[in-house]
Amino acid sequence: MKKLIEKYHDQVIAINDFMADNPEIGGEEYLSSKKIVELLEKNGIPVEYPFSGMDTAFRGVINKGKSRKAAILVEYDALRGLGHACGHCASGSASILSALVLNELKDQIPAEIHIIGTPDEEMRGGKVPMVKRGVFNEMDFAVMIHMSNKNALFSKFLALDAYKFTFEGKPAHASSIPWEGRNALNSMRLFFDAMDMMRQHLKDDVRLHGYIVKGGDASNIVPHYTEAEVLVRASKRPYLDEISKWVMDCAQASALATRTSWSVEEIGEKYDGLIRNIRGEAVLEDIYKNTGLQLVDTSNETGGSSDIGNVSSVCPAFHPYLDIGKDLNAHTVEFAQAMKNRRTHRSIALGGxxxxxxxxxxxxxxxxxxxxxxxxKRRKE
Structure with missing residues (x-):
């Protein structure tokens, strides 16, 4: 296998570095997806592109016609304002490398291997509509690897709801006739205060966070329109549904208190938590240890959220981590800047x-x- 890794190493590293230099946010990964598809097709893997109703999604298939099926997931979207600060250029490149290697070893695999390009993990969740369309229904399992500051088999992903809240009031001169106005910024302030007051009564796994996108137009005008983006997370989907309803009550109460109106819309898809599979993780553990990698136990840590949680509701799904530097944290400028260094290039090869x-x-x-x-089957019940 080492020789096959070396054979494709430079081609895959070139893809990684191109994506690092040309970050594209979710749903707009046109250059990235095109480059990946060209590389797969160049090396004999037929690809459907676009795929599953998304312009930047794709699916390549190795060993077409086998009854068994497995999925290798490829991520390649960047973060708004930070580029590849989550490392998807490198994570996706590791998946691409594995696809090229397995294509050479396909006679040893009694299954179809689907290489699935999944856009927009960061916000709207490209894997979720794929789940809804049955893309993963016949899969024995799905797997990818994610760059991190540690080697780990599992992340306790939280289920996630993402919302845009708006409050609308009435503008007026803030000095001469403020009584004629209805202050939408006050509504928003009350809303955030109400959510903060919720925290005392929530379980430890719940996360509430957001920011005010628009707070007004001028200091001498009563703010008549405000907008915020809010994320609500919890380990289990049923409890998250309860918390999200409570957040809606906070918004309604804030509007009533300030005599404004409010509205809410979902941003992207609802993410589910990741269902663990200990037996599959044991296979990964042996591979990590035999590769000389030291693992960190993350079973009691709370992580972020990912649309791979939805995949794990229909087939076993694996999302291990690979260390690119213990001093690096995802979603930071420093993480994005590390995407083209030697350590990350080495981790791409290891990931593949x-x-x-x-x-x-x-x-x-x-x-x-x-x-x-x-x-x-047991954990789903």
């Missing part, structure tokens, strides 16, 4: 190797796939 070995081990170790499937 880990995913490739994971697929091969699951399909070539008697009983493992059946145990993974049994655990998946």
């Amino acid at each position: 190797e880990i995913i490739s070995k994971f697929v091969l081990d699951i399909y070539n170790t008697p009983g493992v796939l059946e145990e993974i499937e049994e655990e998946f």
